Structures are given as C-alpha cells and as structure tokens.
Amino acid sequence: MLAARTLSGGMSNVSSLEQPMLERCVRQDPEAFRWFVGRYQRAVFSLLGRMLGPGAQVEDLAQEVFLRAYRGFGAFDPKTNAITWLLTIATRLALDERKRRKLSLAPIEDADRVPASDKWKARELGLAIEKAANALSDDQRAAFVLLEFHGLSIAEISQIVGAPENTVKTRIFRAKEHMRAALSSFVEGSAS
Amino acid sequence: MKEPWADWKVHEPTPNFADKVMDAIARDRPQARSWRAPAIVASLAVAAALGGMWVSQRPTSGAITADARKEVQLSSHVVAVLEPGASISWKGAHIDQRAGDVFYRVDKGTPLEVETALGSVTVGGTCFRVRLDSEEARKVEDMKYTSQAASLAVGIALTAIVYEGRVALASKNGKKIDLVAGEGARANAAGDLESVSEGAGAKLSRDPSRTPGAPGFDWGKAVAGYQKELAEVEERQAEVERELAEAKKALLKAGGDAGNGDRPEYDLSKDDWREMREKGQVKYQVPCDRKGWKPSSSDLAKLALAPEDGEAIAQVYSRSKDRLWSTIGPLCTKAIGSASAAEILGSDACTHLILNQENRQSASDAFDLVARIRAGEVAEPNGKERERLNPLAQTFLALTGEGKAFERDLADKFGADEAHRLAFDKNLCMGKSTFGGPRSEK
Numbered sequence: 001m002l003a004a005r006t007l008s009g010g011m012s013n014v015s016s017l018e019q020p021m022l023e024r025c026v027r028q029d030p031e032a033f034r035w036f037v038g039r040y041q042r043a044v045f046s047l048l049g050r051m052l053g054p055g056a057q058v059e060d061l062a063q064e065v066f067l068r069a070y071r072g073f074g075a076f077d078p079k080t081n082a083i084t085w086l087l088t089i090a091t092r093l094a095l096d097e098r099k100r101r102k103l104s105l106a107p108i109e110d111a112d113r114v115p116a117s118d119k120w121k122a123r124e125l126g127l128a129i130e131k132a133a134n135a136l137s138d139d140q141r142a143a144f145v146l147l148e149f150h151g152l153s154i155a156e157i158s159q160i161v162g163a164p165e166n167t168v169k170t171r172i173f174r175a176k177e178h179m180r181a182a183l184s185s186f187v188e189g190s191a192s
Numbered sequence: 193m194k195e196p197w198a199d200w201k202v203h204e205p206t207p208n209f210a211d212k213v214m215d216a217i218a219r220d221r222p223q224a225r226s227w228r229a230p231a232i233v234a235s236l237a238v239a240a241a242l243g244g245m246w247v248s249q250r251p252t253s254g255a256i257t258a259d260a261r262k263e264v265q266l267s268s269h270v271v272a273v274l275e276p277g278a279s280i281s282w283k284g285a286h287i288d289q290r291a292g293d294v295f296y297r298v299d300k301g302t303p304l305e306v307e308t309a310l311g312s313v314t315v316g317g318t319c320f321r322v323r324l325d326s327e328e329a330r331k332v333e334d335m336k337y338t339s340q341a342a343s344l345a346v347g348i349a350l351t352a353i354v355y356e357g358r359v360a361l362a363s364k365n366g367k368k369i370d371l372v373a374g375e376g377a378r379a380n381a382a383g384d385l386e387s388v389s390e391g392a393g394a395k396l397s398r399d400p401s402r403t404p405g406a407p408g409f410d411w412g413k414a415v416a417g418y419q420k421e422l423a424e425v426e427e428r429q430a431e432v433e434r435e436l437a438e439a440k441k442a443l444l445k446a447g448g449d450a451g452n453g454d455r456p457e458y459d460l461s462k463d464d465w466r467e468m469r470e471k472g473q474v475k476y477q478v479p480c481d482r483k484g485w486k487p488s489s490s491d492l493a494k495l496a497l498a499p500e501d502g503e504a505i506a507q508v509y510s511r512s513k514d515r516l517w518s519t520i521g522p523l524c525t526k527a528i529g530s531a532s533a534a535e536i537l538g539s540d541a542c543t544h545l546i547l548n549q550e551n552r553q554s555a556s557d558a559f560d561l562v563a564r565i566r567a568g569e570v571a572e573p574n575g576k577e578r579e580r581l582n583p584l585a586q587t588f589l590a591l592t593g594e595g596k597a598f599e600r601d602l603a604d605k606f607g608a609d610e611a612h613r614l615a616f617d618k619n620l621c622m623g624k625s626t627f628g629g630p631r632s633e634k
Binding site: 018027028030033034035037038039040041042043044045046048049050054058059062063066067070082083125126129130132133148149150151152176179180183184186 | 195197199206212213214217426488490493498500
C-alpha cells in the first residue's frame with residue numbers, strides 16, 4: 001500500500017543512462033536486474049546494517065529486498081526514483097523484522113570496559129553508536145538512518161514510513177537529541 | 193561540526209551478492225515460466241496416449257502423402273502431423289520428407305533425422321517443424337544433385353522451426369546450424385543458411401496440438417503451449433534487447449552515434465570533434481574548480497552511492513584539480529608573473545587570462561589543432577611536443593583531455609560502467625564550457 005504510493009509519487013531525477021536499464025528491469029530482464037543489484041546493494045546493506053545491527057540476517061534481508069523488487073518491478077515507473085522505492089522496501093522489511101523477532105541485536109560490549117588506546121578508539125565509538133541506536137524506537141531509528149545516511153527528504157521519509165511529515169520531524173529531532181547525548185563523551189574527546 | 197554518529201560503520205555487501213540474488217530469483221520463478229520439464233512430460237503423455245492408439249499399427253517403415261491434416265505415429269517415440277500436401281517416407285529413425293509442412297514430436301533421447309532435398313534436420317528429443325515448398329521442392333527433388341538445381345530453385349527454402357529442445361539443421365553443401373527452442377532457420381537451394389525471425393515462424397501454422405479440432409488437441413495442453421511460447425518470446429526479447437544495448441555501447445565506443453539520444457552532450461565522440469573543428473569550436477566538461485569539493489549525503493543518495501563513497505569521489509576531484517593545475521598553473525604564472533597570484537585566480541580564471549593573451553588568429557589556430565587532435569586526425573603530442581605548443585593550445589589540450597582522465601580515475605574505484613555514468617551525472621559538480629565558433633559562451 002505504502003509502496004504503491006511511492007511508486008506513483010517518486011521523484012523524477014533518474015539519469016538518462018539509468019532509465020533504459022530500469023526499463024529493462026521492469027521487463028524483468030535478468031541482465032539488467034543484475035546491474036540493478038550491483039548498483040544499489042551498498043545502499044541496501046547500509047540501511048539494513050544500521051537498522052538491524054551486525055549479524056547474518058542483513059544479507060538474508062538484503063536478498064529478500066531484491067527479490068521483492070524483482071517481483072514488484074512490473075508496477076515500477078522507471079522515471080521515478082529507484083533508490084527511494086528500493087529503500088521503501090528495505091525499510092518496511094527491516095521494521096517488520098525488528099517487530100517480528102523483537103530483535104535482540106548482537107550483544108553490545110560496554111564501551112567503558114574497552115581499552116581506550118588509539119587502536120580501540122574506533123571500535124569503542126562504533127560500539128557506542130550501536131548501543132545508542134538500540135535505545136531508539138524502531139520508527140525513530142528508521143527516520144534517523146534515512147535522513148542522516150541516505151540523504152532523503154522529510155517528505156520522502158514520510159512516504160516511506162507512512163507517517164505525517166511533522167511526526168517524522170519529531171522522531172528525527174528526538175533521535176538526534178538522544179544520539180548526541182549518548183555520544184557526547186566522544187564529541188568532547190575528539191575536540192580535546 | 194561533524195556529528196558523532198558520522199563514523200557509524202556501514203555493513204558491506206557480501207562477495208558475489210548479486211549472484212546469490214540471481215540464484216534466488218531463478219529458484220523463485222513461477223512454474224509457468226519453467227516450462228521445459230512440464231512440456232517434456234506433456235510430450236511424453238501425448239506420445240503414450242497416441243502410442244496406445246497406434247500400438248497395433250506402428251510400422252517401422254512406410255510412406256504417406258496427406259490430402260488433409262493427418263497425424264501419423266512413425267514409431268513408439270515419434271509422431272508426425274502432416275499438413276495437406278505434405279509427403280514423407282520413413283524407415284526406422286530416418287525420414288525422407290519430399291514436400292510440405294510437417295510437425296514432428298520426438299520423445300527425449302530418440303534420435304531422428306529428417307532429410308529433404310535442401311538439407312537435413314537431426315534431433316534427439318524435441319518438437320519441431322520442417323516445411324518444404326511442395327511444387328518447387330519436387331523440382332529440386334527431381335534434379336537432386338544436378339548442377340541445374342540451384343539456379344532453378346531460387347526462392348525455395350527448407351525451414352525448420354523448433355518448439356522444444358534442440359535440433360541441428362544442415363544444408364546440402366554441409367553448412368550446419370544448431371537451433372534451440374524458439375529459433376528457426378532456413379536453408380535455400382544454394383545451401384546457404386539463415387535464421388528466421390519469430391515473425392517468419394509465426395507464418396507457419398502452430399503446433400497442431402494447439403489447434404481446436406486437430407488430432408491430439410486438448411485445451412490444457414493448448415494453454416500450456418501458449419504459456420511456453422510466451423516465455424520463449426520473452427526470453428528472446430530480453431536477449432535481443434541485451435544484444436542491442438551491447439551493440440549501441442560498442443558503436444558509441446567506436447565513435448558512432450547509437451541514435452538513442454542517451455549520450456550526454458559533453459560525452460564527445462570523434463565525429464563531434466570533427467563537427468566542432470568545422471565550426472571553430474572547442475568544448476569540454478571538467479570537475480568544478482571548488483577547493484575540496486565533496487558530495488553531500490544528499491548528492492550521494494541521488495548518485496546512488498553509499499555515504500562512504502564520498503571520500504573516494506573527493507580524492508578523484510583532488511587528483512583532477514592537481515592534474516589540470518600542473519599544466520595551467522605554470523602557464524598562468526608565466527603570463528602574469530606571479531605564482532601566488534595565479535594560485536588565487538585558479539584554473540578557470542587562468543584559462544580566460546591565457547585566452548585573452550592570444551590574438552584572434554592564434555586562438556583560432558589553437559582551437560583547430562585541439563579539435564583535430566581530439567578527432568583523431570592529428571596524433572596527440574607527447575610531453576616535449578606539448579611544451580612547444582602555444583600556451584592556449586596546451587591549456588585546451590589539458591582541459592579537453594581531463595574528462596577522460598577523470599573518468600579513468602573514477603573507474604579505478606567504481607569500475608568502468610559506473611565511472612561513465614557518474615562522470616555525466618548531473619549530481620556531480622562539473623564545469624562545462626564552450627569556446628570559439630560563431631557564438632562564444634562560458
């Protein structure tokens with residue numbers, strides 16, 4: 001239902017080089033679809049990884065995203081934005097997956113116990129980010145990831161998650177507020 | 193200020209992920225598209241049913257000329273449906289087709305050879321049709337192996353259309369072609385072979401098991417047959433489209449015009465440069481001259497790149513800027529007598545400054561030389577030879593060559609196809625310029 005809205009209302013910034021390939025995908029041309037997977041796999045892994053945390057289910061879910069895209073290409077308008085459409089599928093799947101499994105993400109080590117040597121700093125920050133993101137609600141996390149890491153507009157995120165724009169703005173505001181607070185020690189540390 | 197979560201690591205795609213997806217899609221395809229197995233089962237079922245009917249009259253040899261559509265069980269594994277006027281004789285696995293249009297259904301693993309005056313068809317389990325123009329074919333048959341045959345037989349053809357499986361069509365002079373389901377080929381009296389299109393195939397009557405009222409007709413089989421044919425057409429269409437795309441790509445690479453209007457304006461071919469030379473123009477696209485430009489996360493999303501790709505793009509921009517400046521910087525410094533002033537002006541302003549130092553004629557000569565070099569009419573000068581050119585020609589050679597150099601650097605990081613797409617994507621920061629000609633613009 002949500003995907004259908006996005007299909008008809010997506011942005012039209014498809015490059016002239018990309019459109020013929022997308023048209024071939026609509027006709028379920030396997031060669032073109034292989035191109036499509038190669039082209040967008042990083043964006044999909046990036047979104048799912050940040051929505052679900054580390055773990056094997058990211059690859060399984062990424063496969064499912066592309067399978068659904070393949071099945072759904074018949075209804076896709078190649079003039080619209082493929083990435084928004086694909087991220088819609090990925091976001092919905094990630095949210096469903098989190099609800100279905102009541103995800104207990106990979107255990108997050110306590111950052112305080114990690115040695116604070118330079119070698120560990122990046123790892124320490126990574127773990128702290130995961131931990132902070134785990135404290136967000138699923139909806140906040142989705143809106144935050146889509147805005148911060150995929151550069152989508154509030155209107156596009158609103159379409160993807162099926163919530164009014166003002167609600168999306170609030171979710172993003174709260175998510176950022178929480179993330180900044182949770183990671184404040186790292187900001188100070190990097191400034192010193 | 194950089195947000196602390198900017199370092200949130202991305203989950204990289206697993207190796208061969210695209211292959212895994214394609215395998216999953218192949219497994220996921222609806223059964224209707226995977227027609228081969230059911231078709232063979234259907235074929236066997238028809239053969240079994242007909243076999244029961246014909247069991248007491250299954251000759252291993254014989255001959256027949258049909259005056260109406262006629263179905264004949266040639267052996268327990270071979271059924272032939274003759275259209276009116278068709279004529280065959282058979283002995284074991286060898287059939288001599290003298291005339292007409294005959295559809296054959298052969299069980300898997302059964303060898304069979306259909307010989308005609310114009311060539312033969314060899315199979316091992318398939319459904320196919322052999323058509324021979326009856327009157328003309330008879331003439332050829334009568335003159336078989338005589339030197340007159342070819343000249344009298346102009347326009348005569350043996351056509352084989354394959355519905356299932358694989359067959360080999362061989363002409364009388366030994367030329368051979370392998371055909372798979374959905375393909376057809378024609379052998380003429382001169383022994384030449386040519387593929388026939390779906391359209392040509394469609395002119396022939398369809399599989400008789402799909403013709404209401406015909407022997408062996410069944411609506412279930414007819415529907416399965418049409419679904420199978422549709423799947424074949426779709427596969428063939430995808431194949432043709434792929435070949436067309438590859439041909440267009442090859443044509444563009446060779447400097448031709450693929451005629452699809454897809455080529456960006458600044459993706460210049462040798463023909464474009466020849467045209468520009470005639471107009472006295474030079475144009476180019478180079479990465480914009482903004483210090484430290486890096487695509488924003490929004491730009492990256494529009495470019496369909498991951499956030500982590502921003503750094504790679506920034507590096508390619510930086511290399512491009514250094515490369516251009518290594519040519520334009522010293523020329524500009526020489527022109528204005530100050531390296532620091534040249535640095536402040538930058539590549540864009542320096543290009544105009546160098547241009548303004550030339551008179552109209554020498555500028556026109558420089559444009560002409562650059563356009564000839566890019567059109568491939570004059571060899572590109574090496575380092576020493578370049579230094580002997582006038583400053584404007586050196587500048588424009590650097591600028592007009594930078595687009596390709598930039599694309600090569602992108603290709604090192606993203607692969608050639610992706611690099612080409614990115615180099616002409618409107619979401620990258622690019623400067624486009626046209627100089628000379630009847631109308632000079634910047």
